[in-house]
Amino acid sequence: MMPDWIHVALRTLLAIFILFMMTKLMGKRQVSQLSFFEYITGITVGSIAAYISLDIEENWYLGIVSLSVWAAVSLGFEFLQLKSKKAREIIDSKATVLIKDGKILEDNLKKERLSTDELMEQLRKKNVFQAANVQFAVMEPSGDINVLLTKENQPLTPKHLGIKVGPEQEPQVVVMDGEIMDEPLAKMGLNREWLDTELETIGVAIENVFLGQVDAYGQLYVDLFDDQIKVPEPQKKASLLATLKKCEADLEMFSLSTKAPKAKKMYEECAKELERVIEEVKPLLIR
Structure with a gap:
């Protein structure tokens, strides 16, 4: 006869495995953002898993049957939600407008059983301190409140100025825990020789680097294992490239804002010439 503690340990491992497989099957939403039904499912499934682990007097396999039924029902609800808008509204409810055109809808x-204090707290979390500045505030089925500011209170962007901004390359982690990551280096068009040169320039050995990142301009930033060691400031080449791009954007903005044909033509020609110069010097500034 197997001792009880071994029996419980084995059944606990089995319950953990089943829970892991169920979570993978139900998708990431089951973990990151629970709906009302998923919340109930999570509590119930956890209780059943505990039953499987500890109740050695009963037929433990019945717990697995119950888990399977809960998983099947949960997957069925998710399938309905994917296929039917009406089902989504019934299961998860609909979004509710709380503020419209600066007016709170009492x-x-x-x-939604939400007090004014709770609403203002949620607005402050979105860096909004006046309800009058809100065009729309909507409570989502998940309980989150999303806010759209009025146009005059929205942050100024290049789009508002009529300036087109090119896509920026994602920064890449090229060193992690003292180990060089070859694939991210290749994505940036770089290699180990370049990395060795950059580390030698700032006087840091690869084994001392906890994390190393390369930004869109090809500038290397490092964080060391020893926080007492001060890393030299990044080189100025990335700053120079950024300044050149800003000058180009300023010239384009000037050409759009002026009504004088000669001035507009001059600004456009200067912007194109500066763009050509940037393309020529860019390989030197990102290496």
Whole structure:
């Protein structure tokens, strides 16, 4: 006869494996953002798993049957939600508008059982301190509140100025825990020789680097294992490239803002010439 503690240990491992497989099957949403039904499913499944692990007097396999039924029902609900908008509204409910054109909708607040203090707290989390500055505030089925500011209170972007901005390359981690990551280096068009040169320039050995990142301009930033060691400031070449790009954007903005034909033509020609110069010197500034 197997001792009880070994029996419990084996059944606990089995429950962990089953829970892991169920979570993978149900998808990441089951972990990151639970709906009302998924919340109930999570609690129930956890209780059943505990039953499988500890209740050695009963037929433990019945717990696995129950887990399977819960998983099947949960997957069935998710399938319905994917296929039917009506099912989504019934299961997860609909989004509720809490503020419209700067006006708080008190009836909708009561419907969602949300106090004014709680609403203002959620707005402050979005860096909004005046309800009058809000065009729309919507409570999603998940309980999150999303906010759209009025146009005059939205941050200024290049799009507002009519400036087109090119896509920026994602920074890549090229060193992690003292180990060189060859694939991210290749994505940036770089190699180990370049990395060795950059580390030698700042006087750091690869084994002392906890994390190394390369930004869109090809500039290397490092964080060392020893926080007491001060790393030299990054080189100025990335700053120079950024300044050149800013000058180009300023010239384009000037050409768009002026109404004088001669000035507009001059600014456009200067912007194109500076763009050509940037393309020529860019390989030197990102290496």
